[in-house]
Amino acid sequence: MNSRDRDRDPYEKIFPAAAPDPGRGFARTWWGHAWLRALEDSALDGTQVKHGRRYARSGAVGAVSVRPGGLTAVVRDPDGTAHRTDVLVQEFTEAEWDRLLDLAVAEAGYIAALLDREVPPELAEDAAAAGVDLLPGIGDLDPRCDCGEWDHCPHTAALCYQMARLLDQDPFVLLLLRGRGERELVAELAERSTTAAGAEAESDTGTDADTDPEAPRAPADEGVPAAEVFATARIRPAALPPLPGLPQAPGQPPTLDTEVDPEPHLDVDAVEFLAQAAAAEAHRRLAEALAPGHADRPQAASLTLAEDAVRLTVEAGDFRVRSRLAAATGRSRADMELAVRAWGFGAAPGLAALEDDWTPDRTTLARARAALAAAFADGEAPVLRRVRARWTEAGTGRQLRLGREGRWWPYRREAGRWIPSGPSAPDPGSALEADPAP
Known part of the structure; x- marks a missing residue:
């Protein structure tokens, strides 16, 4: 009998309204963050999303009904006006469920x-x-609200934020949205696991050396007595041996994929990424230390936590790690992508040009004005309007930013945001020429 013919859960779950909790975050798990990213990356108006986050924190979201294909709640405005709010999600087809369940029992x-x-x-x-997107992506959360907004409004955003909390507690809620309840899924997984185990048992005719008492075993490593180690430690060579050569590549940290379950809340993938990133950074620093003239070069300034998070994000390929690094520094995903772009053009100074909106003192401003006058002395000077250390060219989407180190950074306005458009230059003319007007 197919598991879909068995008794199944009622295809709806009701979660009570949450009390106001202004200090609590909305997602702790990577799948909870992925749900919120689908909301934040899809909404056309970020202000509405921010209002929705405040609504959710204030307890404005009533009881949440989750069913295949959507979730519903009543969300109240600050003045008490109630709105019927829905967020729709595409259900999986039978073929998609088959592929997902086969994958679940395969590992x-x-x-x-x-x-x-x-x-x-x-x-x-x-x-x-395999073509089955378990988590929603950009545009997959379809908002519906009786307030009249056609895009995400504060009410649908608040419902999505509350949903992230529910997903943290029970990811089966996401599977219910995709079309199947927990009891039915557990039964199907058990049935498929039994079938797969039976097939494997029939085809397995080999001998397991670990359970065969006659199988030869490697001798145990007896080690070295501690007394011998301490005795040889007193002997000092006449001269130190030469330094070892630089390894061709960073070392590979040990894998954490073991049979022992990790501690609760330990993100194994994030720890493995940090270990690999540390090995790569150690290899880079060793290469610098072994290079001729290293002792004569000035020491690089230490990175701040916010700067180092951007450096790590440049190296991170896993979107969950990138999301966690962005959240840890208070940046949105869009802000972190801009930071990564700025880092690519100039490391920490490039990032500072993006995020450090500083005001030059009189001496620095006088030097900047002299540099601008000299850069355009032989031709028609562009009309530049200054705000603090940023000069915007009138009538174009170009901007020059003066860094605290004295270099000029070109910027271009795209989709309502100023984005880094190239590396820095020692003078403003070179920086502006590197980014021609559109």
Whole structure:
């Protein structure tokens, strides 16, 4: 009998309204953050999303009804006006469910993780590779509200923020949105697991050396007595040996993919990424230390936590790690992408040109004006309007920014935001020529 013919959960779950909690975040898990990213990247008006976040924090979202294809709640304005609010999500087809469930039983640990209210990131990645997007992406959250807005309004945004909290507690809610309840899914997974285990048992005719008492075993490493180690430690060579050469590549940290479950709330992928990033940075610094003349060069300034988070984001390929780094520094994903772009043009000074809106003193401003006059002395000077250390060319989408280090950084206005458009130059004319007017 197919599991879909069995008794199933009522295809709706009701979650009570949450009390106001202004200090609490909305997502702790990577899938909760992915849900919020789908909202924040899709909404055309970021102000509406910010209002929705405040609504959710204030307890304006009533009881949330979750069912296949959508969620519903009554959301109240500050004046008490109630609005029926819906967010629709595409359900999976039967073929998509088959592919997802086959993937879930194919890897050891996936089912156990789901039953422990965890979504293995590898399962989501494998499903996406098979054409099944478990988590919503840009445009996948379809807002509906009786307030009359056609895009995300504060009410639908508040409902999405509250939903992120529910997903943190129970990822089966996401699967319910996609079309199936928890009891039905558990039954289907058990059935498929039993079938797969039976097939494997029939085809497995080999011998497991770990359980075969006759199988040869490697001798144990007896080690070195501690007394011998301490005795040889007193012997000093006449001269130190030469420094070892630089390895061709950074070392590979040990994998954390073991049979022992990680501690609660430990993001194994993030720890492995940080270990690999540390190895790469150690290799880079060792290469600098072994280079001729290193002792004569000035030491580079230490990075701040915000700067180092951008450096790590440049190296991170996993969107969950990038999202966590952005959140840890108080940046949105869009802000972090701009920061990464700025870092690519000039590392920490390039990032400072993006985020440090400083005001030059009189001496620095006088030098800047002299540099501008000299840069355009032989031709028609552009009309530049200054605000603090930023000069915007009238009638164009170009801007020059003066860094505290004295270099000029070109910027271009796109989609309502100023974005870095190239590396810095020692004079404003070179910087402006590197980014011709559109």
